Amino acid sequence: MKIAIASGKGGTGKTTLSTNLASLIAQTEKVVLADLDVEEPNSGLFLKTDLLHSEDKFKMIPEWNDSACTLCGNCQEVCNYHAVIQIMDSIMVFPELCHSCYACSELCPTDSLPMVPKKIGELKHSSTGDFDFIESRLVIGEEQAVPLIKQTLQYVDQNFDNDYIKFFDSPPGTSCPVIEATKDADFIILITEPTPFGLNDVILAIETMQELKKGFGVVINRYGIGNDDIIDYCNENSIPILAKIPNKREIAETYSKGELLFDKFPEVKTELAKIATYILALKTQLA
Amino acid sequence: MKEIVVISGKGGTGKTSITASFAVLGGQDVVVADCDVDAADMHLLLQPEPIKTEDFYSGELAVINQDICTQCGKCFDVCRFDAITVTDSIHDVDELSCEGCGYCARVCPVEAITNIPLNVGKWHISKIKTGSTMVHAKLGIGADNSGKLVAKVKNEAKLIAEKEGKDYVIVDGSPGVGCPVVSSLTGASFVVLVTEPSISGLHDLKRVYELVAKFKLKAGCIINKADINTKVNLQIKEFLEEEGIVHIADLPYDENFTKAMTKGQTIVEYSDGYLKRTIIESWKIILQTI
Numbered sequence: 001m002k003i004a005i006a007s008g009k010g011g012t013g014k015t016t017l018s019t020n021l022a023s024l025i026a027q028t029e030k031v032v033l034a035d036l037d038v039e040e041p042n043s044g045l046f047l048k049t050d051l052l053h054s055e056d057k058f059k060m061i062p063e064w065n066d067s068a069c070t071l072c073g074n075c076q077e078v079c080n081y082h083a084v085i086q087i088m089d090s091i092m093v094f095p096e097l098c099h100s101c102y103a104c105s106e107l108c109p110t111d112s113l114p115m116v117p118k119k120i121g122e123l124k125h126s127s128t129g130d131f132d133f134i135e136s137r138l139v140i141g142e143e144q145a146v147p148l149i150k151q152t153l154q155y156v157d158q159n160f161d162n163d164y165i166k167f168f169d170s171p172p173g174t175s176c177p178v179i180e181a182t183k184d185a186d187f188i189i190l191i192t193e194p195t196p197f198g199l200n201d202v203i204l205a206i207e208t209m210q211e212l213k214k215g216f217g218v219v220i221n222r223y224g225i226g227n228d229d230i231i232d233y234c235n236e237n238s239i240p241i242l243a244k245i246p247n248k249r250e251i252a253e254t255y256s257k258g259e260l261l262f263d264k265f266p267e268v269k270t271e272l273a274k275i276a277t278y279i280l281a282l283k284t285q286l287a
Numbered sequence: 288m289k290e291i292v293v294i295s296g297k298g299g300t301g302k303t304s305i306t307a308s309f310a311v312l313g314g315q316d317v318v319v320a321d322c323d324v325d326a327a328d329m330h331l332l333l334q335p336e337p338i339k340t341e342d343f344y345s346g347e348l349a350v351i352n353q354d355i356c357t358q359c360g361k362c363f364d365v366c367r368f369d370a371i372t373v374t375d376s377i378h379d380v381d382e383l384s385c386e387g388c389g390y391c392a393r394v395c396p397v398e399a400i401t402n403i404p405l406n407v408g409k410w411h412i413s414k415i416k417t418g419s420t421m422v423h424a425k426l427g428i429g430a431d432n433s434g435k436l437v438a439k440v441k442n443e444a445k446l447i448a449e450k451e452g453k454d455y456v457i458v459d460g461s462p463g464v465g466c467p468v469v470s471s472l473t474g475a476s477f478v479v480l481v482t483e484p485s486i487s488g489l490h491d492l493k494r495v496y497e498l499v500a501k502f503k504l505k506a507g508c509i510i511n512k513a514d515i516n517t518k519v520n521l522q523i524k525e526f527l528e529e530e531g532i533v534h535i536a537d538l539p540y541d542e543n544f545t546k547a548m549t550k551g552q553t554i555v556e557y558s559d560g561y562l563k564r565t566i567i568e569s570w571k572i573i574l575q576t577i
Binding site for chain 2: 008009010011012015037039040042045078080081099100101102103106107138140141142143144145171172173174175176177178179183195196197200201204207208211212225226227249252253255256257258
């Protein structure tokens with residue numbers, strides 16, 4: 001079963017929830033956690049792990065080979081991303097604009113644009129002893145997170161069967177990287193905070209999940225600050241609130257040190273246990 | 288005209304609350320651009336009233352005309368995005384997977400595929416409560432290309448600033464290090480990094496600064512919730528020192544941020560205490576530095 005942990009707004013507790021929930025559920029279930037926030041992966045900071053395997057990840061881009069090129073201009077014409085441009089008597093490729101569609105390469109009459117790999121990130125597979133942890137990180141300067149997220153999901157699919165509960169710590173926002181990270185999940189946990197920003201952004205995330213026709217529930221983090229608008233919103237729209245994690249300065253301090261919360265704060269553990277119960281019931285239902 | 292871009296790497300560090308405060312302090316001298324088009328929040332503090340709203344088109348989507356399609360499967364063969372679905376030999380396009388490369392349309396032997404321009408969201412020019420102008424946008428659900436919408440919002444803000452003779456454009460960026468962030472950094476005069484002293488905050492600050500350094504941009508840093516972890520706070524300051532980043536200010540962990548937000552106000556309108564004074568001081572430092 002695949003569970004994605006997402007939020008519209010950044011900094012609402014996706015990573016905190018992912019690492020703590022994975023650690024708690026791993027006490028009884030087979031668990032793998034994948035950090036799909038490849039632009040700023042943080043889950044690994046909260047886990048003590050041993051590295052099992054690492055590999056570079058690539059995207060394919062065209063590389064101009066001038067020997068047979070007749071400068072017919074076809075490549076430039078077929079590229080919808082302006083990633084291949086003819087300047088005077090040479091062809092320039094702009095890798096950061098390329099989406100690896102292969103059109104320029106395969107439609108070139110002289111095979112002058114063979115596709116070559118370009119490193120976009122690194123995937124690490126490690127173990128905490130209790131569960132497997134996969135992290136991918138985008139090379140700084142690479143702009144597209146989606147290809148790396150896609151390849152990370154493929155790695156998880158190939159290495160872990162359906163007995164596993166697979167958690168995906170997703171990127172913030174509602175655009176393409178989030179869609180990629182959540183579109184294959186069986187259930188989405190949206191974590192937010194009870195503030196006007198939190199409410200505004202979780203509504204965007206909810207609309208996104210409705211568009212994707214996904215089942216989802218809401219977790220309220222830092223419960224106690226702000227107001228109760230999010231609770232009213234969920235009640236009015238029949239959206240399940242899975243848990244309310246209390247607001248406490250000591251929790252923020254423990255988080256800041258990179259430590260897990262559930263062993264230290266029984267009130268957090270109680271709330272995580274509610275989510276765990278929900279997920280396990282869902283798993284039985286799906287099976 | 289100078290362009291001040293506020294980013295953070297990590298989300299939730301207080302970037303938007305701080306940027307909106309600067310927008311209020313800058314008053315008539317600034318044009319505001321909310322470039323976090325993915326999860327825009329600044330409107331909740333600045334209450335923009337739209338003067339002009341436009342649709343934004345970017346990229347394309349393949350559409351198959353089923354009356355013409357012979358189900359030959361060529362589109363399916365060439366698509367690298369698994370965007371062609373085949374159900375009972377009906378070939379169709381999965382809109383969320385299609386990246387609009389147009390390859391399928393080029394190889395379709397019967398010209399059954401057309402590419403239609405994609406409406407990815409709306410952008411607005413608005414008057415905010417300071418009497419100044421704000422450019423902001425809303426990306427459509429699951430839409431691609433936030434980098435291009437970001438560029439649009441920023442460029443419109445710059446045009447307005449130039450036309451109206453404003454001194455500053457202040458930009459609220461998005462979290463991360465990907466296309467929207469790259470897009471918001473392009474052309475910046477000064478970058479304000481907002482971080483917090485947590486190991487995630489420091490980790491993300493370092494990554495996003497690597498990007499800022501690639502662009503050779505001058506930067507300063509505000510450490511928010513500065514007192515939650517003194518050890519990491521010191522590590523951040525060491526990092527700033529090493530990299531020659533201006534340390535603008537330490538702001539305390541203060542729930543007044545949230546209280547102000549709940550009232551639809553920036554912190555400089557809401558409170559009169561230390562926090563407000565420090566943000567006013569920060570704005571002065573930024574203006575002196577650029």
